[in-house]
Amino acid sequence: MDTPDIAGRLILAPMAGFTDSPYRRIARRHGAAMVYTELVSAEGIVRGNRKTLDLMRFHPEERPIAIQLFGKEADVMAEAARRVERLGPDLIDINMGCSAPRVCSGGSGAGLLQNPAFAGEIAAAVTGAVRLPVSVKIRIGWDESTKNYLELVPRLEDAGVSLIAVHGRTRAQKYTGSADWEAIAAIAAVSKLPIIGNGDIRSHRDALDRLTTSGCAAVMIGRAAVGNPWIFNGAAPTASELAEEVRTHLRLMSGFYGERGIVLMRKHLARYFHGFRNAARLRGALVRSSSFDEAIDLIGRFENGEFDSPED
Ligand SMILES: Cc1cc2nc3c(=O)[nH]c(=O)nc-3n(C[C@H](O)[C@H](O)[C@H](O)COP(=O)(O)O)c2cc1C
Incomplete structure (x- = not known):
């Protein structure tokens, strides 16, 4: 499995309702090194749901682009990945971080963090189904007492994924408290894969600092990029x-x-x-x-x- 060719180290995070095709083009024009679709239901893809399929439309200008899938059944995820591959994205990403109850209480998204062995099986089903590189976006654990990232990451490596993005919060934290960049750095230190660090980057300067101090291959910016695509190139618009x-x-x-x-x-x-x-x-x-x-x-x-x- 190859690592995709990504020029630059500041990446636009997937955000439902925000990182659609128009905004992804804007972010790329301002120097985002890669962009993601919002999370897309693997089941919806397999059923051919029109609204689901629409979420995956992209313009060539957005490349490199990752299409992000969520789901909790290995065979459905594999079939969805095969169909997504035909759309020609640069990467297929698996969501293992979404904290929204409608996603994770059914066992998808961050729900997968509760069972690293099963998370590894889901990842293996996807990498086995496609030739495209596969990445996974995780949180550092389900809650404070189960920060199992050092158990999860090797499972994902063994499953053949090419990249891991880490939002440095637990599922229980949702968006409260602050991202744990020590945990992110610990993953970057032990993993053989490129790690993308994510959480609470508020400026271009922050992004560069996090890159230097975390040992990550790249960082990912979400909320602070909304209304401020200049966060990627550091420009200050008039x-x-x-x-x-x-x-x-x-x-x-x-x-x-x-x-x-x-x-x-x-x-x-x-x-x-x-x-x-x-x-x-x-x-x-x-x-x-x-x-x-x-x-x-x-x-x-x-x-x-x-x-x-x-x-x-
Ligand atoms: C409105 C919103 C929608 C989000 N949707 C997704 C999503 O579809 N997939 C995903 O992996 N993460 C999603 N996230 C999480 C972000 O990708 C990111 O991990 C999180 O916001 C922390 O980064 P930040 O502090 O730079 O915003 C979403 C976050 C927000 C605020």
């Missing part, structure tokens, strides 16, 4: 560069989803103008905008200074 980028994102959303894309864009819009001078009123108006034309018009008015106000 107000007009920001406005131009948001217009580009709006056009990509419109092209990909049609008019309904404006609703999906609202959560990005709120983040893009976060912390920008004089942007509070613009943000308020943007998150209520109901068409692409209206949003583009608001941004033009922002650039012309129409939203400037002394109290901002």
Whole structure:
């Protein structure tokens, strides 16, 4: 199994509802070394569910791209992986970290952390089904008393996976507390595979620091990349560069989803103008905008200074 050819060391994390094709293109244009789809149900793929299949559409510009699967049955995961391989991604990723009850209480996602031997079987079923490299994204354990990553990682290595991404929290933590980068570094120190460290990176500087101190091959950025694709290349956009980028994102959303894309864009819009001078009123108006034309018009008015106000 080959390691995929990835140029750069800052990777966009998979995020349901955010890392769709338009945003993945934006992230790649700003230097993300690799991108992931959000988690996609292996069962949905095998059943041919239209909405599930739609989640896997990607543009060549997004490469290298990983399609992330979740599931808990080895034969379903293997069949889903075979079908995904035909779509031609660069990597197939297995989700062993999702903490959402609808996923992990049924035994998928982070549910697999509770049984490392079974997690290894799932990974082996997928690596055995495809020629593409397979990666796994894990958390460091189910809860505080079962941080079993040093048991899990060798099982995944034996299963033939090529890469492991580690979010340094337990499932019980969900997104609370802070990511345990000592645990991530411990995995990077013992594993023969490239390790991608993940959790709480808030800036480009943070990313570089984590790379140096953790011994990871790469780091993965999630929440802090929303509204800030510049986190990947370290650039600081001016107000007009920001406005131009948001217009580009709006056009990509419109092209990909049609008019309904404006609703999906609202959560990005709120983040893009976060912390920008004089942007509070613009943000308020943007998150209520109901068409692409209206949003583009608001941004033009922002650039012309129409939203400037002394109290901002
Ligand atoms: C809204 C949201 C959706 C997420 N969806 C996924 C997902 O589909 N697959 C996955 O492996 N992780 C998912 N994650 C977890 C992130 O990939 C990442 O591990 C986590 O947010 C920690 O990184 P960060 O501190 O840089 O955000 C999601 C996180 C958020 C906030």
